[in-house]
Amino acid sequence: xxxxxRWWLGAQAAVTGGLLTLLARNLDxxxxxxxxxxxxxxxxxxxxxxxxxxxxxxxxxxRLLLVGAGMPIPFATVVRQYFVGIFVNNFLPSTVGxxxxxxxxxxxxxxxxxxxxxxxxxxxxxVGLLALLAAAALWMSPxxxxxxxxxxxxxxxxxxxxxxxxxxxGMGTGG
Numbered sequence: 769x770x771x772x773x774r775w776w777l778g779a780q781a782a783v784t785g786g787l788l789t790l791l792a793r794n795l796d797x798x799x800x801x802x803x804x805x806x807x808x809x810x811x812x813x814x815x816x817x818x819x820x821x822x823x824x825x826x827x828x829x830x831r832l833l834l835v836g837a838g839m840p841i842p843f844a845t846v847v848r849q850y851f852v853g854i855f856v857n858n859f860l861p862s863t864v865g866x867x868x869x870x871x872x873x874x875x876x877x878x879x880x881x882x883x884x885x886x887x888x889x890x891x892x893x894x895v896g897l898l899a900l901l902a903a904a905a906l907w908m909s910p911x912x913x914x915x916x917x918x919x920x921x922x923x924x925x926x927x928x929x930x931x932x933x934x935x936x937x938g939m940g941t942g943g
Contacts, residue, residue: 780860784860823854824847826890827846827847828843829890829893830886830887830890831843831846833886833889834846837882838882839878839879839883841878845874849869849874850870852866853867853870854866856868867887867891870887871884871887889937892930892933892934892937893930895930896930896933896934899923899926899927899930900927900931902923903920903923903924903927906920907920907924
């Protein structure tokens with residue numbers, strides 16, 4: 769690792785530490801202990817399994833994109849890189865750092881262009897599906913308010929834009 773990379777990583781870690789300290793300074797530890805003590809252990813274990821299964825399903829979706837692009841990377845490798853990306857997203861103050869890590873580690877061996885495209889499409893699928901679900905929930909909401917109407921329109925627009933981009937990418941641009 770170069771000196772510049774170490775400096776950048778140190779700076780990001782310092783910012784993350786500072787933000788965590790800022791968040792934790794007003795934390796009521798007694799209330800947090802009471803909250804954790806009130807939830808049964810089985811709930812923690814079941815929720816851990818559900819979260820892990822969801823992340824493995826996302827990694828599987830990403831692997832399908834990689835295989836579709838002609839890169840038959842072993843599932844275990846994809847899962848490992850996916851979890852590295854999750855760690856980077858949670859440890860550093862960014863949401864694209866994990867995507868960059870996935871592109872860097874897999875792209876080094878398999879080609880940056882194709883891996884970058886697979887990560888971009890995977891992200892677009894996630895955002896598009898989330899926007900579609902949010903739009904459906906907002907349109908079914910019986911509450912009428914100007915802010916909800918604006919949210920309905922925004923979520924619907926993002927969903928339509930994501931679907932359009934996915935269709936264009938699926939059909940190709942002829943270039």
